[in-house]
Amino acid sequence: MNLPHSSGCTTASASRDASLARPSPYRWVILIACWLSFTLTSIDRSTWGPASVFVGDGLGVPIASLGVFATAYYIGYVISNALGGLGVDRYGPRIVLTTSLTGAGVFMTVFGSTPSATVGIAVQAVVGLFAGADYSAGVRLISSWFPSRRLGLPMGIFTTATSLGTAIANAVVPALIAWHGWGTSYHVFGVLSIVVAVPLFLLVRNQPDAMTARPVSGGAEKDTDPVTGAVRSGSRGRLDFGGIARNRDYVLVCVTGFCGFWGLYGFITWANALMIRGHDMSPGTAGLVVSVFAITAVVAKPVIGYVTDRFCGGARKIPTIAILGVFALALMWFGQLSTPTAFILLSPLLGAAAYGWTPLIVALVPRLVPSSVTGTASGIANAIWQLGSVLVPLAVGAVFSATDSFDAAFVTLAIGPVLAILVIAPVRAGGARRTRDDHPRSGAEKTSPVA
Template identity: 65%
Template sequence: MSSTEITATTSGIRLPGYRWLVLLAAWLSFTLTSIDRSTWGPASVFVGDSLAVPIASLGAFATAYYIGYVVSNALSGFAADAFGGRIVLTISLLGAGVAMFMFGSATSPVVGIAIQAVVGFFAGADYSAGIRLITSWFRPREQGLAMGIFTTATSLGTAVANLVVPALITQSGWQTSYHVFGAISVVVAIALFFTVRPGPLLEERALNREAGKKPEFGSLARNRNLILTCLAGLCAFWGLYGFVTWSNALMIKGHSIDPETAGLVVAIFAISAILAKPAIGFVTDRFFKGARKGPTIVLLGLFGLILLLFGTLETSIAFIIAAPFLGIAAYGWSPLLVSLVPRLVRSSVTGAASGLANAVWQLGSVFAPMAVGAVFAATGSFNAAFITLAVGPFLGAIVMLFVREKVPGAASTITTKKEAE
């Protein structure tokens, strides 16, 4: 069946473009949970003032969020495979929205930290649910563009939060920002529940279940290519989120760049990523026959090199010029790895594999900020901090060399147990 002939079978109506509506739904959910996560950055100082939390202790809120987020990614993929992407996507966005609204009404640090963990737990579930839905509606050779569009959500969420939240705080206080985005998330979650329908791979899985075939979750732990891809993504996230976390402070402290200019550099970095992700996905689909491994290695290598170059810069103009190139390399690999994971496993466990992979990748965003902070504190060197960041993508490129990729044909995918393991 051609992808343009896929129908929303639960309603019996032929909808040739329905897969794009599914992609839009997954993207919108991912964007909203990314906004939910990014709201903390511009609101954190005001939350600290309101709840009498010292600046040094504000990190506990972010830590609580990421603990919930990583745990959720590790578990939610199994739920997506068991109950379908629509159910998990709805619960994820609905739960995150309710928790966001509750956080906007928090009156004590302990309660606020606990609610942040809940926000992270629900927000983390929409990733694997979105991947499950997209891979059930788009053929492997088309998934580069689809995943490129899907993963723009993280960059867009950061940009929207940093543009909107400060204005909301100025007008109505930090609580309003959480109430507004929490309410929007709840409304969209309800709308998605009645809009999204399962794709043909979910139907195929249901038929397999009826025939007595169970998803082989144990095969994930034996899948060498999946494990290597998880490690490569962890290394890539080391460089990416290490930069996102520390770039402003490093430019301000290391080269006396004013905060507004530092923020502009990071904004340009994020905006370039929004444009780069779908473009890179489309190019690899169209001109590289859907290959992911080679382009990923090239982009990770460039990412490492540009980080090294960035560490040698000293002026505002230089940082601004380098920012879009760094953004393209820093984020360009993400749609490739995201679309590679489902290709490495059997279709019945794509949700579980995607969730576990993202959980491992997120560990890079946990460890890198601590490592970079330690290096900068010990040396006071801007360049040393960026050398530390560059180690991640370089190692990721090396690890990817050992991944064996099966480039699909027009409708092919991994179908045998031997290939999936």
Template identity: 70%
Template sequence: MNLSSHKPAQPSDHSRPSPYRWVVLIACWASFTLTSIDRSTWGPASVFVGESLAMPLAGLGAFATAYYIGYVVSNALGGLGVDRYGGRILLTISLLGAGLGMTAFGSTTSATAGIALQALVGLFAGADYSAGIRLITSWFPAASLGLPLGLFTTATSLGTAIANTVVPALIARYSWHTSYHVFGVISIVLAALLFFLVRPGPMLDTADSGDDRPGRRLDLGGLARNRNLVLTCLTGFCGFWGLYGFITWANALMIKGHGVSPATAGLIVSVFAVTAIAVKPVVGFVTDRFFGGARKTPTIAILAVFGVTLVCFGELGDSNALIWLAPLLGAAAYGWTPLVVALVPRLVPPSVTGSASGIANATWQLGSVVVPVVVGAVFSATGSFSAAFLTLAAGPFTGCLIMLAVTDRPTSTATRHKDATPAGGNAHGSAARVPR
């Protein structure tokens, strides 16, 4: 297929928005949902994988950590690949690689090979986010990005809900191997379809077919000196500690720590995740409407509720009570995420919004890397369901304290252009435009 046929339209073409932009949004959302399912399949399958590969419970955290190491690396570098090769190419490679890794993991009989394959799946899946952002922002004007990006980010929670609903059923009827094979094949098929379906839009600064912007250099030192950005990165790290620590360990902890059936454990995590589909856009709307776009105070409040509900969840022993608490836990666990995502662009110049967002997301994901091993070690040492959830709750509680030190106000224009415009670039760089 001739890639030159996928050059974006000229600016004059977007006076009348094309309905095709919604096709691109749906395609990016579907891809992001599938990579989220690939990531979340481990939770309900972990106990069965451990039994099959003769791995102790504490050792299961190594699989999740391996995945998130690859995922963090991919998040950090994905934006560079997207800028050079285009969103369509990276979207296809991301989903195809993740699907092949999932299929191979479903056939593994070795713990060592399984850990390596989890890292490989994460390495491919992480590029999906920045590819989707670039494609969506190429079709929707900056003033109208709130709705499409809000819908796009529901993919993470929906993927968790689907995995925790479908995977236990597949395991009960077939085996854990089947669950990985099914979603691996679906990912491969969708990757092939998206390659031919998706094309970049008219709002890119450069062609999305691989043309690079010459002379652009990221001022990492300027970003590192941005105190509020660093504190926001640390806050997200702490929040993700609780969020993905719960997603990774909740099933195994409920099954092993409380004797909850795999199906019920999957239901609880599904309810937890489904809540976020409505919560994310609602939180964004409320903070824009009633807080004037400020993110600091609502972030602190939601993280505090998240920590408290994790502690309460760890003290409950009845499965019905766990189901009833799951919606509140899900709302708090996911509700803070759109706030810190929207806060980052307020803290940096427009020319480095994309780079700052990518670095922030990679830092946040480090919480996902560390927490599985720590929680596994705590539960192995204590055998306590409560102690494991206190360990998870330490993340959002610490995030509250860090966010107190953040100054939630837009960077001044003078500071933006003096301190953070990349060398060789301009003040209107091609970074992804995120609505404030």
């Protein structure tokens, strides 16, 4: 008599577990929200490029000193990346995401009315201090809502924000300046950031209902696997900084990103000047080359993420090595070119390789650390990566000044991805953490590959 009842319960339980194991369609709303926030803070950051000369004229700052504003911003940005992840893991990604966007918007607006260079430099540092925090919030949200073996595509879409931010700022800011002065561009994007932050706060949920924290013995709250019921590290667990520092694979990925960004941001910073000075190319043609380079990234990032999800089983290391190899070769090849046509033809390949590896290592970080420190680990990693963009302009400038060689400058850039390949090669394929999406419906536990 009990058999039908028992079977019915089993069937209902199995159906419920299967339902919980399936990713929620709401994950796409979360991805759009994270992407939109990251795009707006990227526009906020990129507004300085086309506005800088006009800001200098308005505040009486010589061109040679304009770099101080950018340096102040990036100091705040790196600090924010390093510390913002702590806030993500302590207070939740929704709070940090919307606070980051709101704060950046408020101080963008303040900068648009800054009365002096001294105040402006300080305000730029505060803008960076807010803007950098939404990266780790976005990574934690996306890694919470998407299966870990399917993070390539969403991270590819998420990281298009940096490329789009640069493109949008360079397209819109000059028109705003021509219309009503440089301050208007900061007012417009500042207010837009504040306005968008409000619906994002109401819309975003930190994690799927199936992964909400449940009480366990001792009163602590930890994440519970929706299929097996096993306790996982929760967002309110104690942050293990020592564990992060001792995580060899995570440290290697941090160094890998530093070396990779050495080549990427070194090219962005110096390509125009090197082509103009090294080959007497017109500024318009040099700008076209860099524009094609950047636009390619908008397509390359999600495509490469999708391909690795679909055909590589979520593997990250081997595709990253392959793309970094193409990147290094393309940089050295670029250094051998001499005609505008050749530069333009090579720029799409260089852009795809320069940016294509970035969503892969962004997606790799959450696989190497417990879920309780995803925000912290992602923020610290990005802070280390950004240091590459701070140091490489100085190195390339020194090499070009000493040698007056276009080729030597690009060999210096290529050293970065070459070292990145050597650093990521020892990352262990078995080092991935177990995640809820790696469970089959039977409830047996599997470990996802990293390589």
